[in-house]
Amino acid sequence: MNIDKNKLNWIYKKLFTIRFFEERIKKIAKEKSVPGYLHTCIGSEAICVGVMSALSDDDWISSTYRNHGHAIAKNCELKQITSEIYGRSTGICKGRGGSMHISDFDKGMLGSFGIVAAGPPVVLGAALQEKINGGTKMSATFFGDGAIHNGAFHEAAGLAKLWDIPMLFVCENNGYAEATATDWHLNTKELKDIAKAYDMISYQGDGNNVFEVHQITRDAIIESKAKNTPIFLEFKNYRFSGQYEGDTQLYQPLEEIEEAKKNDPIKKSIEMASEYNFSSDEIKQIQTDVLNEVNEAFDFAETQPWPNPEDALEEVYVNYPKELLR
Amino acid sequence: MRELTVKEAINEALFESFENDENVILMGEDIAGGKGRENYPGTQDSWGGPFGVTQGLLTKFGPERVRDTTITEAGFFGAAVGAAMTGLRPIVELMYVDFAGVCFDQLMNQAAKMRYMFGGKQSVPMVVRTVVGAGFRAGSEHSQTLYSLYAHIPGLKVVAPYDAFDAKGLLLSAIKDDDPVIFMEHKRLYMTKCDVPEDMKAIPLGKGRIRRPGKDVTIIAIQRMNLFAEEAAQKISEENIDCEIIDPRTYSPLDEELIFESVRKTGRVIVIDESNPKCSLASEITSLISEKCFNDLKTAVIKITAPHTPIPFSPPMEDFYIPSTKKIIEAIKKVHNA
Numbered sequence: 001m002n003i004d005k006n007k008l009n010w011i012y013k014k015l016f017t018i019r020f021f022e023e024r025i026k027k028i029a030k031e032k033s034v035p036g037y038l039h040t041c042i043g044s045e046a047i048c049v050g051v052m053s054a055l056s057d058d059d060w061i062s063s064t065y066r067n068h069g070h071a072i073a074k075n076c077e078l079k080q081i082t083s084e085i086y087g088r089s090t091g092i093c094k095g096r097g098g099s100m101h102i103s104d105f106d107k108g109m110l111g112s113f114g115i116v117a118a119g120p121p122v123v124l125g126a127a128l129q130e131k132i133n134g135g136t137k138m139s140a141t142f143f144g145d146g147a148i149h150n151g152a153f154h155e156a157a158g159l160a161k162l163w164d165i166p167m168l169f170v171c172e173n174n175g176y177a178e179a180t181a182t183d184w185h186l187n188t189k190e191l192k193d194i195a196k197a198y199d200m201i202s203y204q205g206d207g208n209n210v211f212e213v214h215q216i217t218r219d220a221i222i223e224s225k226a227k228n229t230p231i232f233l234e235f236k237n238y239r240f241s242g243q244y245e246g247d248t249q250l251y252q253p254l255e256e257i258e259e260a261k262k263n264d265p266i267k268k269s270i271e272m273a274s275e276y277n278f279s280s281d282e283i284k285q286i287q288t289d290v291l292n293e294v295n296e297a298f299d300f301a302e303t304q305p306w307p308n309p310e311d312a313l314e315e316v317y318v319n320y321p322k323e324l325l326r
Numbered sequence: 327m328r329e330l331t332v333k334e335a336i337n338e339a340l341f342e343s344f345e346n347d348e349n350v351i352l353m354g355e356d357i358a359g360g361k362g363r364e365n366y367p368g369t370q371d372s373w374g375g376p377f378g379v380t381q382g383l384l385t386k387f388g389p390e391r392v393r394d395t396t397i398t399e400a401g402f403f404g405a406a407v408g409a410a411m412t413g414l415r416p417i418v419e420l421m422y423v424d425f426a427g428v429c430f431d432q433l434m435n436q437a438a439k440m441r442y443m444f445g446g447k448q449s450v451p452m453v454v455r456t457v458v459g460a461g462f463r464a465g466s467e468h469s470q471t472l473y474s475l476y477a478h479i480p481g482l483k484v485v486a487p488y489d490a491f492d493a494k495g496l497l498l499s500a501i502k503d504d505d506p507v508i509f510m511e512h513k514r515l516y517m518t519k520c521d522v523p524e525d526m527k528a529i530p531l532g533k534g535r536i537r538r539p540g541k542d543v544t545i546i547a548i549q550r551m552n553l554f555a556e557e558a559a560q561k562i563s564e565e566n567i568d569c570e571i572i573d574p575r576t577y578s579p580l581d582e583e584l585i586f587e588s589v590r591k592t593g594r595v596i597v598i599d600e601s602n603p604k605c606s607l608a609s610e611i612t613s614l615i616s617e618k619c620f621n622d623l624k625t626a627v628i629k630i631t632a633p634h635t636p637i638p639f640s641p642p643m644e645d646f647y648i649p650s651t652k653k654i655i656e657a658i659k660k661v662h663n664a
Contacts, residue, residue, distance in 0.1 A: 060412065093445035105447040110408055112444075115435050121404020122436060128405055129412040132351065132390055152431070155401025162396065315446035316480050318504035321532065324579050325480075 001215055007053060008276055011210060012269070012283065014049045016290040017078070018069040019266050022241070024298055025068065025085070029245035033302075034086055036098050038245040041069040043208075046265035047172050047235045048073040050213025051140065054221060058108050060126040060139040062119030065100035067112035070142055076104045082297040088304035094314075095307045108137075117150035119143055120169060124156045127167035127230075138221050140168040146177025148194050149185065160230035161198040168220060169195075169232045172207060174239035175260075179251050195232035207235030208265040211272060237265065327523065333516040335490035336379050336455075338526075339497035340417070344387050347415060350501060351391045353402045354419030354455075358384035361394045375419055377457065377516055399429035403454070407437045410452040415501060420456035423510065424467045426475070437506040438481030449504045453497075458486070459512040459550055460600060460648050466636040469644075471601045473548065474610065476508045477578045483531055484577040486510040486549040489520045492575055495529030503531060512550045534581035536588070540570035543658055544588040544595045547571055548607055551598040551630075551649060558654035567662050577607055582614060589615055593624035594661040598649055603631040625664035628657045 003011070022040040029038045041048065048069035055061070063070040071081055076092060084091030085099045092104050103109040110126055113119050119141045127139035147153050148171060160167055173191050175182050188194055195202035201223065205216040213235055220231045238260035242249040261267075273283055313325050330338070343350045357380040359373025374381025384392040395402040399420060406416035420426060426433070437450050460469040477484045483505050487493040493511070500507040537552055538559055547555035552573050559569035570588050574581055589595055595615060599608035608629040615627055630649045638644050 060408075091445075093443060096445065097443045101443050103444045105411070105444060109444075110411060111436070111440055113436070115431055118404070118431060118436055121401050121432060122408035122411075124401070125405035125408020125410070125416075126412045127408075129409040129414050132409075133413065151428075152400045152404060155396075155398035156404065158396055159398060159401045159405065163393070316442050317483070318441070318449045320483075320505070321579050324582070 001211060003211070003214070003276065008278060009286070011049055011053050011214070012273070012278070012286050013290055014052070014073050015045045015210060015266060015269055016287050017294060018045045018048060018072050020291050020294045021068060021072060021078070024294060026241075026245060028298075036087070037065075038085070038099050039066040039243070040241040040245060041066050043174060043238050043240040043260070043265065044069050044172055046210035046213055046269065047170075047207045047237060050210040051142075051170055051217045053214050054217035055138055055140060059137050060108050060110055060123060062110045062123045062141045063103065063112040064116070064119065064143060065112065065114045066144070067100070067102045071102045071104070071109065071112070074104075074107050074109055076102070076107050076109070078293060078297040079300045080104070082301035083304045086301040086304065087306070088301060089307040089311070090304045094311070117143060117147035117152040120153045120156035123167060124160050124165060127160070127165045128163065131165055138166070138168070138225070140170050142170050142172065144177065145171060145173040145175075145182045145186070145191055146180070147171075148191065157195070157198045157200060157230070157232070161200050164228045165230055166224040166228055167230045168217070168224060169230060171232065171234045173234050173236045174207075176239050176243070176252070178243045181251070190234075192232060192234040200230055200232050202232035202234065204234045204236070207237030208263045208268050209272075210265065210269050238263070327521045329519045330490045330494070330522040331517050331519050332487075332490045332493045332511070333377060333379050335494035335522050336497055336511060337381065339494045339501070340380060340383060341386070343498065343501040344383065344391065349413060349415045350417065351393065351409070351414055352380060352383060352417045352419070353393045353395050353406060354380070355395055355397055355421055357419050358392055358394050376421060377513065379511070379516070380419065399425060400432055403429040403432035404436065406452045407432060407440065407450055410450045410506075411440065411448045415451050417453045417455060417501065420454055422468050423456045423458045423472050424470050426472065433482065433506070434479055438479050442481060450506045451504045452506050453500045454506070454508045456508065456510055457513050458510045459514050460632070460637050460644060461514045461550075463639060463641060463644065465639045469637040471510070471549070473510065473577055473599075473601055473607050474605055477607060477610070481506065482578060483507040484510070485531060485575065486512070486577060487575055488515065488549055488552040488573055489518065490522050491520055491526070492529060492535070494522055494526050496531065496575060498526070498528035499531050502528065507531070510549070514550055531576045532579040532581055533576070534572055534574040534584040536570065536584070537573050538569065538571040540568040540592070542568045542592055542594065543570070543662055544592045545569050545571045545654070545658075546585060546595070546597045546611055547573055548599045551600055554649060554651045554654055555598060557651040558658060561651070562655055562658050567658060569658060582618070585611065585615065586619055589619045590622045593622050594664070595623070595627045596630060596654065596657045596661060597627060598630045598654060600632055600648060602634050603629065604634055606631055625661050628661055630654060630657055
């Protein structure tokens, strides 16, 4: 597979950024130095980066409450992301969203939803808008294996196929829907077979292999646009993090975690670097740079001002009498 | 001047909005009707929704902008949110407000909160048109109003017009508005008529209307209740009691000042709401009056609402459920004589 050097640099940079970032989040979660719920995506880095490396900067995506990796891979500002998690005024959502809702519309993010399967219908709408207006932006909705039982996913999938809407349904099959194992909750033999009910094209890939994710997504975008049809992608990986930070993870057997570590997406991408003429020195340099950048982002966030309490009244509506918000 | 029914007025507002802004699209179940059947095509555009309100739009504007959907309210409500954020002005039809349960997440958590939660960079200019109201012998799941369910949620605007004039003017505004608007149409008012000028202008959201000026008693009437309020006010005028009727028209934002001005003048107030009583618009308006106009009140506010029951089917029971002119007249006498 041909990937130019700039893109390769970007891919490795983003992979390491997400991993270092989430490791730091786990640390501050333990120290209880930030308010609120935290959901980390350790083990999802290759899916976040592989899909985003095939999309253009201004393509539309939706994410979920496990969104840090998607936001970083969609080129949202690291300092703004961090500041948002700390609830500070310079956060990406001005402190009104928090960790579960990291999203920047200017970077093509339609939203990061706390409600499972809320994203697919919204992304369908953006894709419909592109179709009606003759736009060229691609649309992709990220969701987990837990979302595939939810009606909102099925309703969006059915309409997307019926209306010939080019878009990607990207399912991260990470083995767990909250605390429930996928091999228990799945009704079909393979998760991607869900798409058959809608006569939708589907592909499956190794979610720990960033280059495989990239290739499958790149091909799917071309096919989806050429055939004017939605495509369902399933990427398998393992959720090393708990459902949330603080989860005891007792439902995840230790042997299973040890086994999964053999396929850790970061480990795998380092092993594959030589195939792309990437030297271990180059890898080390990127890691050093990225770790500095992550540390700077946390240093920045910690020192940012809190929002004014009354800022809670801003931007509820475009236009509404302020005195009626009391 | 010409007369239009509420149904015709809404249809006209839709046509004009489609003509004036190519970003306006419509999605809903059987908003055209007759889709499918390749070999033996049925009559296209035969339904126009269950009440015929959207009839003709498909024929005039085509299937790209007038989209019959599958029975998937969560799917097409969510699609409206995404389409609205990225540049269209979608109108979606929720066939009956009672169906809200299956798609409420997309309204309550997505449409309403996206602008706020994601830092104010985007807006969601969509309109939900929906049908409300009892009196159609349609049973418990096709007759509710549920006004307060929507008015409760920050980020949503709520409009419920009474006559054809307001229906047209307010719908024109709702479609131009940059926030998500719930536009509630009462099924028992669709065929009622009033004057609507050819060059009808948009009526700003958040402005109420004095439907009948008076000095003795203030009646605040919600949507169809204006009909009974007018009947009651007319009858009681024979006893020299002069009622003022306020139709707020919009419930979020609510024209509180218009209500307070009238209350300050009369000091005697009745609020009529066809909804269930608990946590209703009637209780909200009554509470606002007691907070802001306590010293102006000459007697306690009387609320006239439906009872705290589902809507019964059988005509005698449904008629008992809906507030009546008789109950309003009794209440007027009570507040007037207190």
